[in-house]
Amino acid sequence: MKLSYSAEVAEALKNGVPIVALESTIISHGFPYPKNVELAEEMETIIRENGAIPATIAIIRGKITVGLELEELLHLAKSGDVRKCSVRDLSMALVDGVTGATTVASTSFIAARAGIRVFATGGIGGVHKAEEGANGFDVSADLLELSRTGVAVVAAGAKSILDLPATLEVLESFSVPVIGYQTDTFPAFHCRSSGLKLPAWTDNIGKLADIVDTHLQLGSGSGMLICNPVPEAAAMTNDEVDELVMAAQREAVGKGIKGAALTPYILGALDRLSKGRTSEVNLALALNNGKVAAELASCLAR
Ligand code: PSU
Ligand code: MN
Numbered sequence: 001m002k003l004s005y006s007a008e009v010a011e012a013l014k015n016g017v018p019i020v021a022l023e024s025t026i027i028s029h030g031f032p033y034p035k036n037v038e039l040a041e042e043m044e045t046i047i048r049e050n051g052a053i054p055a056t057i058a059i060i061r062g063k064i065t066v067g068l069e070l071e072e073l074l075h076l077a078k079s080g081d082v083r084k085c086s087v088r089d090l091s092m093a094l095v096d097g098v099t100g101a102t103t104v105a106s107t108s109f110i111a112a113r114a115g116i117r118v119f120a121t122g123g124i125g126g127v128h129k130a131e132e133g134a135n136g137f138d139v140s141a142d143l144l145e146l147s148r149t150g151v152a153v154v155a156a157g158a159k160s161i162l163d164l165p166a167t168l169e170v171l172e173s174f175s176v177p178v179i180g181y182q183t184d185t186f187p188a189f190h191c192r193s194s195g196l197k198l199p200a201w202t203d204n205i206g207k208l209a210d211i212v213d214t215h216l217q218l219g220s221g222s223g224m225l226i227c228n229p230v231p232e233a234a235a236m237t238n239d240e241v242d243e244l245v246m247a248a249q250r251e252a253v254g255k256g257i258k259g260a261a262l263t264p265y266i267l268g269a270l271d272r273l274s275k276g277r278t279s280e281v282n283l284a285l286a287l288n289n290g291k292v293a294a295e296l297a298s299c300l301a302r
Helices: 007-015 035-049 070-078 087-096 104-114 141-148 164-173 205-218 238-254 259-273 277-301
Strands: 019-022 053-060 063-066 083-085 100-102 118-120 152-155 178-181 200-202 224-227
Touching (some): 019 104, 035 070, 053 070, 053 087, 053 104, 083 087, 087 104, 100 104, 104 152, 141 164, 152 277, 164 178, 205 277, 238 259, 259 277
Parallel strands (some): 178 224
16 A cells, blocks of 8 residues: 655654554544644644654545645645545545545554554544434444554544444454543543443553553554543533534434434534534544543653
């Protein structure tokens, strides 16, 4: 697989400098312009401040790109018709020569092939609620990719639009370690906790790095999900979010939104219904994940 590296990332890879991979769907589909540029730049800054080099991954004009130059970031953030690309969409995007945003699944897939072991995002995709009035059967390829690609993904859990118990069950079936960092419960993205107990957790970044290193050395082939809850000061209450999510979900179901368009639609609806509050929370948790991922990458490089 041919990858184009930024000069900085190529240099860091050569010298064993810690690197944190970043996804691009959060830029193209997660936030409106120009908030998305702010997010991308603040994310890169916090990773540098914590001792690592950021490597944002995207398809830029038909090339798999690891580490974006400013012009490439602006193109991705402004273009408005960027394709959301999970792993199965990559070949089409490459052949068509388009610009595409990578999800958690495709970012992990590319990061692993670039030799990057740590990846920071906001939240992962998961199992959607399938009951009456919800979105119907929909399981994110993020879970499959976590099962077969050796990358540690730092995330604030998953949004409560998903069926969180089912998401944890699938991760268990797929042999993906799910480790809490400074929490023993599964975080629910905008909220610090879903109340669901995690199989393992630690307070100590050195121990976390040890677990990641040991897991990746073991060679089971799977990745890991590191759960880092949204900072206390930014968190919303579960009741607040439940109400917003139900309203957003009703809208999505009413409009017949399905498949890859669903998560971006719900994120946009939440932002609108909360008058921007959910995006503020999303920004705070993403930055916090960038910080922990950089600390983790630094420990791993020692
Ligand atoms: N969850 C969020 N924000 C996001 C996403 C998920 O809170 O931006 C994005 C990520 O890129 C994730 C993708 O990998 O949506 C999952 O999409 P799907 O459910 O279609 O697999
Ligand atoms: Mn889906």
